[in-house]
Every structure is written in C-alpha cells, then in structure tokens.
Amino acid sequence: MIGLEVLLLAFLIFCAAAAILCRRLVSAVIIFMAYSAVMSLLWFLLESPDLAVTEAAVWAVVISLLFFLTLRKINGLKGMERDEED
Amino acid sequence: MKRTDRTREGWYERFLRWAGGEEPDGPEGPEDPERQEFQEYLEYIDAHGYLEFGAYRLMRWKERKEKGLIPDTAPAPHHEAAKPAQPELPKRRPGRLRQQVKLYRFLSVAVTAVLAGIFLAVALALPTFGDRSAPAVNEVARRYLEQGPEETGAVNAVTGMILDYRAFDTFGESAVLFAAAASTILLLNNPRRRVRTFRGPDELTNLLGRRLLPVILLFGVYIVLNGHLSPGGGFSGGAVLGGGLILASLVLGEERMEQLLPSRRTTRVTAVCLLAYGVMKGYSFFTGGNHVGWDVPKGTPGELFSGGLILPLNICVGVIVACTMYTFYTLFLEGEEE
Amino acid sequence: MLEALLEQRYYVAAVVLFSIGFVTLFLHPNLIKKIIGLNLMDTAVFLFLAAMGYVDGGKAPIVPPGAEAETYVNPVPGGLVLTGIVVAVSTTALFLALTHRLYRRYHSLNLDVILMLSREGEEDGNHKTA
Incomplete structure (x- = not known):
C-alpha cells in the first residue's frame, strides 16, 4: 500500500515538473490533466470520495477544457503556421 | 478608452482573416502598410x-531604431507617435540588466529553497500521518461524526457539515x-462577435457522445x-452536470x-438559486447562530427525503455550479473565427 | 531520515509540489505556465489538508446514525477542500480570461514582452495627452 502511494506521489511530482518544463503549451495542459487524474486517485486512497469526484469532474474536465479553448483562441495567429500542429 | 479597444480588436480580426488566406480588397490593398508588415511577419x-x-514587432522596432533608420521621434509599435529619446535610457549600463536578472533568479530560487526547507522541517515535525491521537482529530470532528446524523439528518458527514x-x-x-x-x-x-461558426460534431463525437x-447527465443528477x-453533493454533482452540458453543446451543436x-x-x-439559498439559510439570522427554535423536519436519516433543507440546498448549489461551468465554456468558446 | 520521509510522504509531496508551483510563479515568463503553477500550489495545499484528515484504518465519512466515531476519517478538512476546489476553478477561469485579453492587446504571452510593450504604450499615451 505504501509502495503504491509513494509511486503515485512520485508520479505526481514528475507530472508537475514536466508540465512546467515542457515547451509546448498544449502538452503542458495534457500533462496537467494526467496530474489531476492521479490526484483524484490519491484522494480515493485518502478515503475522501467527495473530493475525488469533484477533482475528477472539475480539474480534469472543465479546467483543462478552458485551458484548451484559451490556447485555441490564442493560437488564432499561430493557426496558419505549419510546424505547430495539434 | 473604449474606442482604442475597438480598433485594436478590429486589427486582430483583420489579421485573423488575412491569416485565413483571404484576398485583399478595397482599402486593404497590397499597399496597406499593416498588411505588408503582416506578410513580412509570416515570411x-x-x-x-x-x-x-x-515579440516580433518589438524586435523589428528595436532593429530599426538601432540602425538609425527611424529617428527617435518615430512611432513605437502600435502607436502613431512617440516621445523623443528617453533621458534615462543612455544612463543604463549594458551589463546592468543582465546582472539584475541573474540576481532576481538567484534570489527567487533562494527564497523558494528556504521556504521549502522550513515547510519540510515542519512537515517532519507534525504528528505522524494517520495518527489517531493527532490534535487535528479533535472534539469538533467527533461531534460532527457522532451527532451529525441526528442534528442534520445527513448520513454523509461532509455534506452535513458544509x-x-x-x-x-x-x-x-x-x-x-x-x-x-x-x-x-x-x-x-x-456582443459584436456573436457570430459563431460551428462545423458540426464529427462522427466519433456523435456516436459516443449521444450514448454517453x-x-x-443522469449521474450528475444522482450525485446532486x-x-x-x-x-458527492452540490459541488461535485454540479461539476459533473456542467461537464455534461459541455458535452451536450459539443454533440448537439452550439x-x-x-x-x-x-x-x-x-x-x-x-x-435565482443564489437568492433561494440565501432565503433558505437566512432564517438563522433571526433564530440565532445555532439556528435553534425553528426546526425543519429532519426525516429518517438514510432516506432520500431527509436531512431537512439539505436536499434543496444541494440542488441550489448544484445548479449554480453547473451553470457557472457551462457559462465559462460558452464564454471561452465565443469569438472563434476560423 | 528516510523512514520519516516515508512516514510523512503526503506532507513531503505537498511541500515539493508547492515549491515547484512557487518557483514557477517567479521564474517562468509564460503566463499560461504561471497559471498552471498557481494551480499546482492550490492542489498541493488541498493534498496537505486532505492528508491531515486521514486516520489509520478510517473509512469515508458516510455515517449511519449511532456509529462509532473512531472508524471514520475526519470530515472537516474534506469540507474545506471541497469548497476550495470550486473557488480555485473560478479564479483560474478569471485568470485565463485576463490572459486572453492581454494577448489580444499585446499579441504575446510572454510577461517580459508585455511589460516592455506596455511601457512604450504609456510613454506614447503621455505624449498624446501632453
């Protein structure tokens, strides 16, 4: 059990560092989604199912969607540019 | 203020149209300086x-200024006129800024490291994780857990609490x-950019979305x-419902x-829901902080219609959260122009 | 030392996540990354609080009437975090909207570039009114 928890926590820290360090914003947001999913799993392990449901619904869905929409709007000028394809 | 905003937007919109490959027409002929600049930028x-x-405009402007192509009175990017040369600009030594940036980086890392060290020391000194005798598990939690079902009528202690x-x-x-x-x-x-272009859901979204x-939505209603x-409760169920509404907007079309x-x-x-919440909970103002004296029937804990006002309050909170999430989505979607 | 770190694993992870978010706020020039950093700090605090409420062998706080309090986890941090999550979401949406406005005005997400451009804009404005 402790092993699983430590593994998940390490993955969490790895995801956080990767989301900050990675260059493309789209990948950063996707990594952040993975981070939220793992976080909601951890809350199940902490016996707080209320938090887990909220986290999964809110962060992994709504917030990521808002990030994506913002990026899409911001990439309006970037859209015609060939090398950045999502 | 408003006017400059509008022209800025118009500019942005025009760029978007040009980026889409639209041919110049009318006053936006090929000799339009903005269009020329945009072409250069694309190249x-x-x-x-x-x-x-x-960043590109700033770089170009600096280049031209350094070459002396434009005198100091020339327009800065975005603007028609600029002040004559800054008096304090020449005073800056060239290496100065770099030094300051280095110092800033070093200081911010140092501050974070010190903070993290303090936090870590505190975290290691805290009562052991999961300790039953930790001061955090005190009589408040015990009261909520033991008396909660009778006092609030809610089996879920978290909902009963909040x-x-x-x-x-x-x-x-x-x-x-x-x-x-x-x-x-x-x-x-x-309001000017209400026009939306929706391409319609693709096959996969249609197929999966219509079934899901x-x-x-039912799951969200159930949670609420x-x-x-x-x-669960209002916040979680509302978030699920909001996600469902967003999916509905994707599947059915905006x-x-x-x-x-x-x-x-x-x-x-x-x-309306916020007001209803305020009215339902406002009676505590009149009956005192402990809302003693005006008892809403609690019902049998464990049944659907129990817990006094908790069910309607949950519905209110759920509707507020779902509507807010959906509003965020529509707002961020607006102004899409392909 | 390692023993203690393993013992307090949730707290340690929360501290590390908080530091990552904090240093991002200082050092990363990109506004979107700054918002992600702020969210990391949020979730780190939530993780810390939720871990505070856990007791060994406790179950989720769904309490039938007359049950023993000893067998359940502490519901207080859960309630605090639950409301905190939703507020964090709304502030994030607000930040994203502000970022979008800034991008429309200055065509850049880089805070340094935005600051430089806005300084030039101020000088220009002064000149116009003068």
Whole structure:
C-alpha cells in the first residue's frame, strides 16, 4: 500500500515538473490533466470520495477544457503556421 | 478608452482573416502598410520558426531604431507617435540588466529553497500521518461524526457539515462563484462577435457522445440528489452536470444549445438559486447562530427525503455550479473565427 | 531520515509540489505556465489538508446514525477542500480570461514582452495627452 502511494506521489511530482518544463503549451495542459487524474486517485486512497469526484469532474474536465479553448483562441495567429500542429 | 479597444480588436480580426488566406480588397490593398508588415511577419516565422507577433514587432522596432533608420521621434509599435529619446535610457549600463536578472533568479530560487526547507522541517515535525491521537482529530470532528446524523439528518458527514453546520461558508463560496462568472462575462462577452461558426460534431463525437450524454447527465443528477446519502453533493454533482452540458453543446451543436439554454437564462437561473439559498439559510439570522427554535423536519436519516433543507440546498448549489461551468465554456468558446 | 520521509510522504509531496508551483510563479515568463503553477500550489495545499484528515484504518465519512466515531476519517478538512476546489476553478477561469485579453492587446504571452510593450504604450499615451 505504501509502495503504491509513494509511486503515485512520485508520479505526481514528475507530472508537475514536466508540465512546467515542457515547451509546448498544449502538452503542458495534457500533462496537467494526467496530474489531476492521479490526484483524484490519491484522494480515493485518502478515503475522501467527495473530493475525488469533484477533482475528477472539475480539474480534469472543465479546467483543462478552458485551458484548451484559451490556447485555441490564442493560437488564432499561430493557426496558419505549419510546424505547430495539434 | 473604449474606442482604442475597438480598433485594436478590429486589427486582430483583420489579421485573423488575412491569416485565413483571404484576398485583399478595397482599402486593404497590397499597399496597406499593416498588411505588408503582416506578410513580412509570416515570411519571418516561416524562415526562423515561430515567434509571437508582439515579440516580433518589438524586435523589428528595436532593429530599426538601432540602425538609425527611424529617428527617435518615430512611432513605437502600435502607436502613431512617440516621445523623443528617453533621458534615462543612455544612463543604463549594458551589463546592468543582465546582472539584475541573474540576481532576481538567484534570489527567487533562494527564497523558494528556504521556504521549502522550513515547510519540510515542519512537515517532519507534525504528528505522524494517520495518527489517531493527532490534535487535528479533535472534539469538533467527533461531534460532527457522532451527532451529525441526528442534528442534520445527513448520513454523509461532509455534506452535513458544509450545508448545515457551516452553511454560511458555503453561501459565500457560491457567491464567489457567481462573482467570478460575472467578471468573466464582463471580460470576455462581446456582443459584436456573436457570430459563431460551428462545423458540426464529427462522427466519433456523435456516436459516443449521444450514448454517453444521458448517462453523464443522469449521474450528475444522482450525485446532486444523493448528496446527503452518498459521496458527492452540490459541488461535485454540479461539476459533473456542467461537464455534461459541455458535452451536450459539443454533440448537439452550439446553435441548438443556445436555443435550449441561452446564456441569459443560465445567468438568471444562477441568480435565482443564489437568492433561494440565501432565503433558505437566512432564517438563522433571526433564530440565532445555532439556528435553534425553528426546526425543519429532519426525516429518517438514510432516506432520500431527509436531512431537512439539505436536499434543496444541494440542488441550489448544484445548479449554480453547473451553470457557472457551462457559462465559462460558452464564454471561452465565443469569438472563434476560423 | 528516510523512514520519516516515508512516514510523512503526503506532507513531503505537498511541500515539493508547492515549491515547484512557487518557483514557477517567479521564474517562468509564460503566463499560461504561471497559471498552471498557481494551480499546482492550490492542489498541493488541498493534498496537505486532505492528508491531515486521514486516520489509520478510517473509512469515508458516510455515517449511519449511532456509529462509532473512531472508524471514520475526519470530515472537516474534506469540507474545506471541497469548497476550495470550486473557488480555485473560478479564479483560474478569471485568470485565463485576463490572459486572453492581454494577448489580444499585446499579441504575446510572454510577461517580459508585455511589460516592455506596455511601457512604450504609456510613454506614447503621455505624449498624446501632453
């Protein structure tokens, strides 16, 4: 059990560092989604199912969607540019 | 102020149209300086890789200024006229800024390291994780757990806590949500750009979404209604419902969704629910802090219609959260121009 | 030392996540990354609080009437975090909207570039009114 928890926590820290360090914003947001999913799993392990449901619904869905929409709007000028394809 | 905003937007929109490959016409002929600059920018990013347009303009302007092509009175980017040369500019030594940046980086890393060290020391000195005798597990939690079902009628202690013992706190949270939605509307809403282009869902979204949509909405309703019996409640169920509404907008198309649930209506529904919440919880003002003296029938704990006002309060919070999430989505979607 | 770190694993992870978010706020020039950093700090605090409420062998706080309090986890941090999550979401949406406005005005997400451009804009404005 402790092993699983430590593994998940390490993955969490790895995801956080990767989301900050990675260059493309789209990948950063996707990594952040993975981070939220793992976080909601951890809350199940902490016996707080209320938090887990909220986290999964809110962060992994709504917030990521808002990030994506913002990026899409911001990439309006970037859209015609060939090398950045999502 | 308003006028400059509008021209800026017009400029941005024109760029978007040019980027879409639209041919110049009328006053936007090929000799239009803005269009020329934009063409140069496109060539530049083709050659050198991507650079944001703002950064590009700044770079170009600096280049020209250094070459002396433009005297100091020449316009800065975005603007028609600029001041004569800055008096304090020559005073700066060239290496100075770099040094300051280095110092800033070093200091911020140092501050973070010191903070993290302090936190770590505190974390290691805290009572052991999961310790039953830790001071955090005190008589408050014990009271909520032991007396909660009788006093609030809710089996789920978390819901009983946030919607009965601490309902005012939750009222504040809902108001914060409403305020955030309102300020986002102020920031992003633009009646001139109401035109939306929707390409229609692709096959996969259609196939999966149509089957998943009822299940997700039903699940959200279930979570909201059973907030006092099982994990969940207004906040979680509202978030699931909001996600369901977003999926509905993806599957059914925004025009259809705009007919079913116009943004005006979501705002109104949110306000009504907030008011209803305030009225339902406002009686504590008159009966005293412990809301003694006016007992709402609690029902049998464990049944659907139990817990006094918790069920309607949960519905209110759920509707507020769902509407806010959906409003955020529509606001961020607006102004899409391909 | 390692023993203690393993013992307090949730607290340690929360501290590390908080530091990552904090240093991002200082050092990363990109506004979207700054918002992600702020969210990391949020979730780190939530993780810390939720871990505070856990007791060994406790179950989720769904309490039938007359049950023993000893067998359940502490519901107080859960309630605090639950409301905190939703508020964090709304502030994030607000930040994203502000970022979008800034991008429309200055065509850049880089805070340094935005600051430089806005300084030039101020000088220009002064000149116009003068």
